Structure formats: C-alpha cells, structure tokens
Amino acid sequence: MSPQQQSRRPPPPPGLLVVDKPAGMTSHDVVARVRRIMGTRKVGHAGTLDPMATGVLVLGIERATKLLGHLALDRKTYLATIVLGASTTTDDAEGERLSAATGEQLAAVPDQAVTTGIAALTGDIQQVPSSVSAVKVAGKRAYAMVRAGEEVELPPRPVTVYRFDLLGLRREADRIELDAVVECSSGTYVRALARDLGAALGVGGHLGALRRTTVGPFALAAARTLDRLEQDPVLSYDLDAAVALAFPRREVDAATARAVQYGQRVPAGGIEGTYGLFSPEGRALALAVDTEGVARSVVVLLPA
Missing domain, CATH: 3.30.2350.10 (Pseudouridine synthase)
Structure with missing residues (x-):
C-alpha cells in the first residue's frame, strides 16, 4: 500500500x-x-x-x-532452552564463546546436580543482569558500553523466580540441553539464569532459545x-475489553460518567491501585486511582 x-x-x-x-x-x-x-x-x-x-x-x-x-506486566512466563557446556559473551547463543567444557566434564554432571542447581535459582534471588542488558550504568545502557569495548560490572539486584521447572534433558557429546518453564518477575533475565546454572555446575551455560508465553494477563x-x-x-x-482484562473494573452511573469524561474528580471507589472506570453502557472511560477520598483520573480514555 x-x-x-x-x-x-x-x-x-x-x-x-x-x-x-x-x-x-x-x-x-x-x-x-x-x-x-x-x-x-x-x-x-x-x-x-x-x-x-x-x-x-x-x-x-x-x-x-x-x-x-x-x-501490570510484572509477571512473565517463558519456555527456555538452556545449553550447558559453553559460556558466551552475551549469555545466549548469539554471543562469542568464552569457554567450553570437555565431554568428560559434562559426563561428570549428574542429572540430580542439574535439578539441585535449578532449585537454587528458584524463589527470591539476587541476580547480576547480563552485561549486554538494557540496564543503565552512569546514564548509559550496559549493552552500548560493551559494544564500545568498555568493561561493565553490574551489581546484583533482587528478582523472583516463581517457577523454574525442568521439562526435558538431552545429553550430547559437547552439550547438555535443558527445556524449562520459567515464571518470573519483571527484570529477571532468563539468560542470566542459564549463565548462573552453568557456572554453578562448573561447565558454563547460555540461553539457546526463548519463547515468552505470558506477560501479565496476556x-x-x-x-x-x-x-x-x-x-x-x-x-x-478493543479498548473496552483491554481495560476490563488488565484492570479492576468499577462501573459508575451516568452523572458520574459525565464528570469523569470532563476530567473531574469523583468519589473514591475503594479499590487498591489503578482501576478502570466504566459507563453504564460498558464503555471504558478512564483509568483512575483513589487519593484522599476521591478517584483521580490518571488517563481519560473517552473524553466528553
């Protein structure tokens, strides 16, 4: 066109x-x-x-x-393929190889050690983001600093891995491939989980493939x-369905709906956090938060 x-x-x-x-x-x-x-x-x-x-x-x-x-996109689920036996500059398959384990080293890693290592990376953990992440250091993105040849050391930060389930394990001469489901908080790097699992097992690791299956309610x-x-x-x-799916719903009468459409504050709804205000006809009027006894519109979606 x-x-x-x-x-x-x-x-x-x-x-x-x-x-x-x-x-x-x-x-x-x-x-x-x-x-x-x-x-x-x-x-x-x-x-x-x-x-x-x-x-x-x-x-x-x-x-x-x-x-x-x-x-609210603070909870995400991924299907991941983790490759044990090599570490890379980017902690994924697109980076240059930094180290490689021998066949003997891989054979010496029992299945139980893999599951124990996964368990250690589940729950509330401190994670060092990948050096090629979008985390900012002194106002600059980490990945941009790495590309410019600068050394980047990122501090660990708290993240939550709600679920880290091993679905399958395949052994080959030069690698161990793991298929896993990871459900985690926003800010968690699955490639860093692969890196840290490989490091804990002494053979190196990186992310081979990643597919996001959920983000928030989507x-x-x-x-x-x-x-x-x-x-x-x-x-x-559509806009009405999106607001209904992603936010708590509060329906208001026609007079209140008109006030919302004009950007006026209305009585509080007693709902925690951001919620959707809907007209009697089911139209999404605004996103609102309760503040000091009133509902304040943070976004008016259907102005008068």
Missing part, C-alpha cells in the same frame, strides 16, 4: 494487539511493521523482547497507547503472527 493510500485510510479503532513476535526482529521492528499494517503511526509496545526471543509482545494502537505505561493463546495480522488486521482486544 502506498503512503498516499495509507493517508486516506481511516484510523483503526483503539485497542491492544498481542503479537507472536518472530525471532530476529526487535520490538521496534515489530512496531514499524504494525504501523504499516494498521495504517497509523500511533503504535507503541510494552514488555520488550530481545531479537532472538519469540512470543508475546503487547502493542497499543491509537488511544490505547495510553494504557501501556499502566499495565497469553500466547491470544497472540497472532505478523503474517496473519497482515491478512486480517484486527485488534486482539
């Missing part, structure tokens, strides 16, 4: 898209392609995925971009590939 044709298209309705991101694309690449598919510049993403990773990436379209900074079952979206460019959730 030409730019002239795109400019004549009516804007799409606001809502969220759950995309099944392919490997090899950055989250920004996905946004650029969705802008073309949906015919709008107003596209943003939440919960960035590394280029090598696949799976759930949540995008906001039109007014729904206002939701992205308020979504799951792979609702995700669509970019190719499928190209054929059928419709939202995963």
